[in-house]
Amino acid sequence: MSDRERGFFDEEQERMSAKERAGFVRRILRETVPYAYEKAPAARKKLDDAGVSPDDVKDIEDLAKIPLTRKADLKTLQKAEPPFGGLAAVSPRGMRRIYVSPGPTFDPEGREETHWRWEKAFVAAGFRPGDIVQNTFMYHFTPAGLMFEEGLIRIGCTVVPAGVGNTEMQVQVLRDLGVSGYVGTPSFLMTLLEKAKEMGVVPGDGLRLQVALVTAEMLPESLRKRFREEFGIQVRQAYGTADVGSIGYECFEAKGMHINDEIVVELLDPSTGKPVAPGEIGEVVVTLPSTTYPLIRFATGDLTVYTNEPCPCGRTSNRLLRLVGRVDQVTKVKGMFVHPEQVSQLEKKLPELAAVQLVITRTGHEDHMTIRALLAAGALPSDALREKIGETAREVTRLRGEVVFVQESEMAEKEKKILDTRKWD
Numbered sequence: 055m056s057d058r059e060r061g062f063f064d065e066e067q068e069r070m071s072a073k074e075r076a077g078f079v080r081r082i083l084r085e086t087v088p089y090a091y092e093k094a095p096a097a098r099k100k101l102d103d104a105g106v107s108p109d110d111v112k113d114i115e116d117l118a119k120i121p122l123t124r125k126a127d128l129k130t131l132q133k134a135e136p137p138f139g140g141l142a143a144v145s146p147r148g149m150r151r152i153y154v155s156p157g158p159t160f161d162p163e164g165r166e167e168t169h170w171r172w173e174k175a176f177v178a179a180g181f182r183p184g185d186i187v188q189n190t191f192m193y194h195f196t197p198a199g200l201m202f203e204e205g206l207i208r209i210g211c212t213v214v215p216a217g218v219g220n221t222e223m224q225v226q227v228l229r230d231l232g233v234s235g236y237v238g239t240p241s242f243l244m245t246l247l248e249k250a251k252e253m254g255v256v257p258g259d260g261l262r263l264q265v266a267l268v269t270a271e272m273l274p275e276s277l278r279k280r281f282r283e284e285f286g287i288q289v290r291q292a293y294g295t296a297d298v299g300s301i302g303y304e305c306f307e308a309k310g311m312h313i314n315d316e317i318v319v320e321l322l323d324p325s326t327g328k329p330v331a332p333g334e335i336g337e338v339v340v341t342l343p344s345t346t347y348p349l350i351r352f353a354t355g356d357l358t359v360y361t362n363e364p365c366p367c368g369r370t371s372n373r374l375l376r377l378v379g380r381v382d383q384v385t386k387v388k389g390m391f392v393h394p395e396q397v398s399q400l401e402k403k404l405p406e407l408a409a410v411q412l413v414i415t416r417t418g419h420e421d422h423m424t425i426r427a428l429l430a431a432g433a434l435p436s437d438a439l440r441e442k443i444g445e446t447a448r449e450v451t452r453l454r455g456e457v458v459f460v461q462e463s464e465m466a467e468k469e470k471k472i473l474d475t476r477k478w479d
């Protein structure tokens with residue numbers, strides 16, 4: 055096994071037992087909630103409005119007493135109380151950097167040794183001290199470039215702050231500096247590698263890339279395989295946001311992203327606000343232990359599915375299996391949220407189906423869901439199948455719907471998995 059396969063940034067923490075982990079989370083909450091209450095006016099107001107004393111929050115279950123702070127509301131919050139909406143615990147002068155996202159909304163970076171916490175992600179992905187790493191994320195306004203740089207420097211790598219674009223120059227730098235690591239999007243990595251090939255820079259002759267951490271885009275397994283087989287590069291994914299920093303990262307096993315141990319993550323059903331079970335779709339809600347930006351129940355808007363199965367790498371954190379979209383893509387039907395991913399799940403569960411589309415209509419004050427079922431070649435419509443589809447749809451969406459068998463030509467706007475025809479005037 056080469057050194058790039060196994061390795062931990064903080065093995066003791068990453069391999070905590072379930073009991074140790076629960077204790078660790080309790081310690082985070084018992085420090086962060088009172089600290090935020092004392093220093094961040096918006097956190098104090100949120101708890102006061104909910105009638106919750108910071109001392110009431112001792113365990114992860116106690117967080118349920120506190121309302122969410124939605125990412126979508128940041129702009130309004132910040133406008134009402136510039137620049138950070140009362141969520142920051144220190145003044146702008148006490149920060150290392152301030153970033154600007156479209157909106158504009160502002161994201162603070164504190165003076166802590168690590169504000170964004172990407173170290174574990176890099177070590178798990180195979181980055182090692184001595185790697186020269188080309189960071190192709192943007193360095194202007196957005197935290198993307200600098201947040202990864204912080205973690206790389208901390209684990210002993212050397213960073214080339216390449217930023218986006220300049221493909222040809224990027225390839226020259228890859229070659230001339232013997233760059234061994236890449237950070238950026240998977241699509242730009244492929245663009246670079248194709249350009250390199252065109253310029254005669256290939257593995258064994260000028261190209262020494264060995265590891266890559268990619269994020270911000272889907273990484274299809276076929277593309278990961280190409281990186282590995284054609285270019286000899288070990289590519290791992292990570293997930294984070296400009297508010298929180300690192301949330302999840304793949305280990306060598308590459309079967310889902312381990313949730314960062316240092317933050318408290320809840321995965322909540324968008325309809326009920328209750329924690330979801332493994333395999334169900336839940337929104338990522340973060341409580342962030344930060345002396346600069348101590349967020350309490352910050353709802354990212356990202357939907358994901360997790361597993362609590364043990365991972366062969368030895369890390370004991372739960373893993374996010376995949377990101378399935380944004381909360382704003384969900385449709386509310388009879389008070390329940392329905393997401394396009396659930397329609398895909400339904401299609402996968404029943405091989406008799408080629409495609410499914412949910413059509414939502416409204417009569418009076420009542421929502422109706424019609425399940426348009428396009429059968430796979432060879433499957434025949436029957437009452438039994440109709441019942442099976444209805445039953446499976448109910449398992450997946452918790453809603454009853456009327457099943458209609460359709461031909462392809464009868465699927466209006468068939469690129470949409472959920473067709474909402476309700477009028478709200």
Ligand SMILES: [Zn+2]
Nearest residue numbers: 305365367369
């Ligand atoms: Zn693992």
